[in-house]
Amino acid sequence: MFNDLDPLLHSQLRLAVMSLLISVESAEFTFLKEKTKSTAGNLSVQLDKLSEAGYIQIVKSFRGKKPLTTCSITKKGIKAFEDYVNNLKQYINK
Amino acid sequence: MFNDLDPLLHSQLRLAVMSLLISVESAEFTFLKEKTKSTAGNLSVQLDKLSEAGYIQIVKSFRGKKPLTTCSITKKGIKAFEDYVNNLKQYINK
DNA sequence: TATTTTGGTTTATAACATAAACTAGTTTAC
DNA sequence: GTAAACTAGTTTATGTTATAAACCAAAATA
Numbered sequence: 001m002f003n004d005l006d007p008l009l010h011s012q013l014r015l016a017v018m019s020l021l022i023s024v025e026s027a028e029f030t031f032l033k034e035k036t037k038s039t040a041g042n043l044s045v046q047l048d049k050l051s052e053a054g055y056i057q058i059v060k061s062f063r064g065k066k067p068l069t070t071c072s073i074t075k076k077g078i079k080a081f082e083d084y085v086n087n088l089k090q091y092i093n094k
Numbered sequence: 095m096f097n098d099l100d101p102l103l104h105s106q107l108r109l110a111v112m113s114l115l116i117s118v119e120s121a122e123f124t125f126l127k128e129k130t131k132s133t134a135g136n137l138s139v140q141l142d143k144l145s146e147a148g149y150i151q152i153v154k155s156f157r158g159k160k161p162l163t164t165c166s167i168t169k170k171g172i173k174a175f176e177d178y179v180n181n182l183k184q185y186i187n188k
Numbered sequence: 189t190a191t192t193t194t195g196g197t198t199t200a201t202a203a204c205a206t207a208a209a210c211t212a213g214t215t216t217a218c
Numbered sequence: 219g220t221a222a223a224c225t226a227g228t229t230t231a232t233g234t235t236a237t238a239a240a241c242c243a244a245a246a247t248a
């Protein structure tokens with residue numbers, strides 16, 4: 001009846017990040033921060049978790065002299081997101 | 095872009111309970127426990143939270159000599175659930 | 189009458205989300 | 219050129235949450 005919801009995705013901020021990443025090739029930290037209206041600290045922590053789960057890839061580089069953090073969703077992440085959405089439907093489609 | 099998700103509903107067990115209650119007139123504690131496969135303790139706590147938020151009504155009575163806890167969703171609960179579902183769609187409909 | 193079961197509640201703990209504080213360097217204003 | 223403010227984050231601390239474990243009272247069962 002109710003499949004478990006991946007706890008890694010069942011978090012407002014991480015879900016918003018995945019939602020953004022699924023429709024773009026990659027996104028910068030500041031872009032994600034703006035779109036999700038999160039604090040940098042919170043975003044940093046949640047990106048790490050998604051990265052450690054293998055759901056996203058994080059590449060650190062420099063743009064000019066400033067640090068640049070770029071994120072992209074992985075195949076595993078896409079699969080996890082799709083599964084999450086499918087499972088969620090059991091809960092919200094009365 | 096991303097509306098906040100009601101934290102009271104953004105919980106697997108509470109969401110499952112609301113999902114069940116929205117399509118029935120009322121449901122017993124044991125029914126909810128079975129359907130959600132939760133432990134009694136966890137369910138008890140989460141029902142209290144939904145009740146305190148005014149999302150459900152809890153009526154305690156006896157069936158024969160045994161205690162009976164019956165739950166039903168309130169208008170406020172229906173509204174909250176519908177809002178939650180609508181907001182959630184922003185996250186999952188890329 | 190001892191044990192198990194029912195129908196829960198209360199309490200303790202571990203995980204989580206978040207904000208606040210901090211770091212390291214860059215740009216701007218004086 | 220140096221102080222102040224800004225950028226782009228990370229780390230740490232704290233409060234909240236979810237969950238399991240322990241508990242309770244009564245009833246049913248062996």
